[in-house]
Amino acid sequence: MKNIIYPGTFDPITNGHLDIAERASSLFDEVMIVIANNPRKNSLFTIDERIDLIDQSTAHLKNVHVSTTESLIVNFARENNSVALIRGLRSISDFEYEFQMALMNRSLAPEISTLFMMPDEKYMHLNSTVVKEIAALGGDISTYVPEVVNAALKSKLSK
Numbered sequence: 757m758k759n760i761i762y763p764g765t766f767d768p769i770t771n772g773h774l775d776i777a778e779r780a781s782s783l784f785d786e787v788m789i790v791i792a793n794n795p796r797k798n799s800l801f802t803i804d805e806r807i808d809l810i811d812q813s814t815a816h817l818k819n820v821h822v823s824t825t826e827s828l829i830v831n832f833a834r835e836n837n838s839v840a841l842i843r844g845l846r847s848i849s850d851f852e853y854e855f856q857m858a859l860m861n862r863s864l865a866p867e868i869s870t871l872f873m874m875p876d877e878k879y880m881h882l883n884s885t886v887v888k889e890i891a892a893l894g895g896d897i898s899t900y901v902p903e904v905v906n907a908a909l910k911s912k913l914s915k
């Protein structure tokens with residue numbers, strides 16, 4: 757059984773995240789989406805809300821699960837016997853940060869590899885921050901996020 761960790765903030769999950777999760781789910785026995793709980797980051801959705809949105813958005817992927825941790829991702833990966841971390845690469849600008857993080861994680865846990873995947877071109881320009889900004893300004897984000905996320909954003913932003 758090869759299980760892999762897909763870490764991130766997922767505030768909220770977008771179709772770009774989902775694209776990567778789907779690709780990983782076809783390659784590995786189990787994919788664990790892990791919400792890195794970083795109290796220093798200001799999030800729109802609580803951890804429980806993010807878990808719920810990911811659960812609903814990945815219901816069609818039977819080998820994809822969701823969890824959260826406050827500890828280092830490589831420690832979480834070790835505790836769960838994961839073989840690797842998966843990260844999405846959208847652009848050259850993602851590369852430098854991801855490269856540095858992958859090397860640091862390898863230095864902390866040499867047995868855990870980092871794998872990179874590219875999403876479908878239509879999701880290359882997408883990130884959670886942009887989606888939240890468009891939604892806050894009344895724009896249509898229905899092609900960028902799962903329907904449950906679209907509804908959750910509308911309800912959150914109307915409060």
Ligand code: ADP
Pocket residue numbers: 763764765766767770771772773776842843844845846850874875879880881882883884885
């Ligand atoms: P963001 O706030 O930028 O969406 P996250 O921390 O939630 O970032 O992202 C978790 C992982 O998912 C990262 O590896 C990130 O590069 C990847 N990711 C985010 N959006 C996309 C996308 N549109 N296509 C591919 N990968 C993505």
